Amino acid sequence: MRLAVRVAATYELQDESFGCLMVEPALGGERHRVVEERLTTSPIRLCELGRDFYGNPRRQFVAPKGRFAFEFSATVEVEPNAEIPADAVEHPPQELPPEVLIYTLPSRYCESDVLSRMAQSEFGGLAPGAGQVRAIADWVREHVEYRYGTTGPTTSARATAIDRVGVCRDFAHLVIAFCRSLEIPARYVSGYALELEPPDFHGYVQVFMGGAWHAVDATFAGLRPALVPIAVGRDAADVAMMTLWTPHEVVEQSVEVRRVDA
Amino acid sequence: MRLAVRVAATYELQDESFGCLMVEPALGGERHRVVEERLTTSPIRLCELGRDFYGNPRRQFVAPKGRFAFEFSATVEVEPNAEIPADAVEHPPQELPPEVLIYTLPSRYCESDVLSRMAQSEFGGLAPGAGQVRAIADWVREHVEYRYGTTGPTTSARATAIDRVGVCRDFAHLVIAFCRSLEIPARYVSGYALELEPPDFHGYVQVFMGGAWHAVDATFAGLRPALVPIAVGRDAADVAMMTLWTPHEVVEQSVEVRRVDA
């Protein structure tokens, strides 16, 4: 299907600032293809397309003190989202390449080390594979209430396992932590999704199984129709949409994702 | 049945110190009666029997710098431990006297405020009453591994809900927190119990239901044969066996509880 995405934001910078922006759909995705995209910024023009440590593309810039704004829009052709194939197998660790193995380790917002006994207690009895991951996502959706404004940027899986309330970012962190506790490689994805209310960036999960990364989204019963990844990392700390190194205020921000099939 | 209990400990005090000792079975218990007891201390003699804020009896003393030792032994006639009666009803809050109502509030090691959604999610669907409390105790026993040396004096219910490992103190704190999250008055009891391995003081729970306090012990499948309360409080912070106000080392400590029926 075809999606139109649009993001716009305006910031008030208290000083000249370096910034990194990650809004463009991930390069080289097998399940999506950018048909056209446009990025405008003012007052400066984003001059440099770089990559972060994980290989995610990002725009780097230095903006002067004062008002800074950007607008990004794109049309993306995306395959319908798919379940993890029922026969996808969990790999033994010796088969995992280093860039996948790192996603079995605990990270800032996914404390799989302290959640290990809880994961074993809740999911350790299930057969490894796609069904176990689905059980984790179902558990999170059924035990955690989705509610805006209840969590913040420092909320982690350890807190969500107790507090049982949060938004997509928190759902994803808890799924990731449980997966890693069971030695299933899992990473955080920031991206675009249809049917978010209110419209916003989306955070979801990819697990590595059967030789490929598969999307898992615990905020949706069934299968979210489409997901367009922007960047991946160990958790949300690694994939902020915008990072500014100077004190600033967000004056305005909006995200739109629409289906635009012919 | 009849129990013989014996506690002895020796401390090395770095300075003259005030101390409070709570080892004597609670006064006025309906389910136990002290047949005989003996408390010896050296070098000083415990002169003062006081009561703490909750009414628990305790011995208060000032010991000189150096070695301090006590030995307490008692014979106690105790009724067999009993289940909460199946028809015990949960009281509406307006029926609770102030000294009971306080046991619905969160406390240092029983963070019922943050565990509220977890308690609702796991137990909120059950009918109020003895069965709900039993379900809580069963859940804790089944989901938390009993293992010595895994937790410490600052471990709280919030941690145990995640870490899923601990000792009797941790089991009790988690049961209390879940009960209070559901507005069931619950308090911490330090006491003596048969069949502890290794022998030690025991920590368990009392809930207020049907007009009386009833023992709940999540560390034991079924019903622990006998429990002799020493002191009650909001959690373990309130009922330390020994409090010394000066730096000191525990040189030696032992607890024995034996059945001595004729």
Add this chain to the structure above:
Amino acid sequence: MRLAVRVAATYELQDESFGCLMVEPALGGERHRVVEERLTTSPIRLCELGRDFYGNPRRQFVAPKGRFAFEFSATVEVEPNAEIPADAVEHPPQELPPEVLIYTLPSRYCESDVLSRMAQSEFGGLAPGAGQVRAIADWVREHVEYRYGTTGPTTSARATAIDRVGVCRDFAHLVIAFCRSLEIPARYVSGYALELEPPDFHGYVQVFMGGAWHAVDATFAGLRPALVPIAVGRDAADVAMMTLWTPHEVVEQSVEVRRVDA
């Protein structure tokens, strides 16, 4: 000086509910005297004046489902707030009565057990007495930023010691925790204060020194001109202005404190 206080609030109750209201100035205060007061409620009339476990007066009622409102106003003659006398001495623990000794123990939002080394490291070198308490209050005011909306009902001293931001409740909890870590009895007071912006209930501290409780308020440089206590407890968990046992919404709430000297 003479203060006029007024509190009004309206709630929407989803069901018939038991409630406890604590807004009336504490009875028997040595430093304040209620000249006149008026409490109105609708639709029911508050029928019962009770006391909580700590002896604080409170109104208990059962309100029907739907809208419930109260309004309380009082004129209070209050002595100017005073510093802890410079010669007030810290008591050895053996001189503290049980109802004071309990305020040296950790509690839900004042984790003096885990803050013990931090307190020793920051304040352990100071001479015991009024100066040490003043140093604690100064440290908290200088290291913690006062900002509305940054903390919530489950924020505790352990978090504030790190996060370094909060409101009066958080300032009080951190002062209390540090004091208790140094074995100074300290309790939480909810009350009325002049010069709060925005107007609200106030949370501050009392420490026991020289045979009496003395007010400490880390949110104010110097000496807040007047403080009228409502209720005291181990921390904010014990002195909620309103407790309702049924799901409800706060429709409206306002607090006013004015000086009305003739």
Add this chain to the structure above:
Amino acid sequence: MRLAVRVAATYELQDESFGCLMVEPALGGERHRVVEERLTTSPIRLCELGRDFYGNPRRQFVAPKGRFAFEFSATVEVEPNAEIPADAVEHPPQELPPEVLIYTLPSRYCESDVLSRMAQSEFGGLAPGAGQVRAIADWVREHVEYRYGTTGPTTSARATAIDRVGVCRDFAHLVIAFCRSLEIPARYVSGYALELEPPDFHGYVQVFMGGAWHAVDATFAGLRPALVPIAVGRDAADVAMMTLWTPHEVVEQSVEVRRVDA
């Protein structure tokens, strides 16, 4: 100077297990050179030298169920450890390459996001540069007590900032977190060091300043004479000496570091 290092360990594996071992001094170090080294394992021979996600070399193997042992010894020529040059400058973020920039982000055991205000409050007033980093290391050494057995594998900087006790790993995590809070790139290093008591692996810090990584070791007043890095990562989660994917027990482990200058 010349060091002889030796590590030996024996494990009892409950099943065939994949393992990763990181004990060899880092490749390409500018300040150390391996003169000779020997690694023996039984019953299997370590067949594969791989690299982790950060480029650290590691040995990967599959060991059968039962006893598994390794012994590693090396002679290393190492330059004396040096202070950060007094004129080393802190880089603006736009000058940092992606593989350095990632070390400004929070990680599992270095929660620089929640420690941000504390870092500002304690060190924000100091001039950026080598002196600020030294002030951080001095603060940690002076405020945190070094004591074996007080912390565990899940202890993080947030806890150490409060608890004020720990071992080298904890000291390093807190220094890293404070540095990142001030936007100084900082990473965790596992390595060998002289003068540890008891002998063990060492954890310390490297900060990026003046175009290079410089060692910082808050566990030592002055300058530890020699440090030999093994592996670097965001924190200790990334650089475990041994990772085994099967339940196992450590039967025996020893580390020796001696000076062997001719």
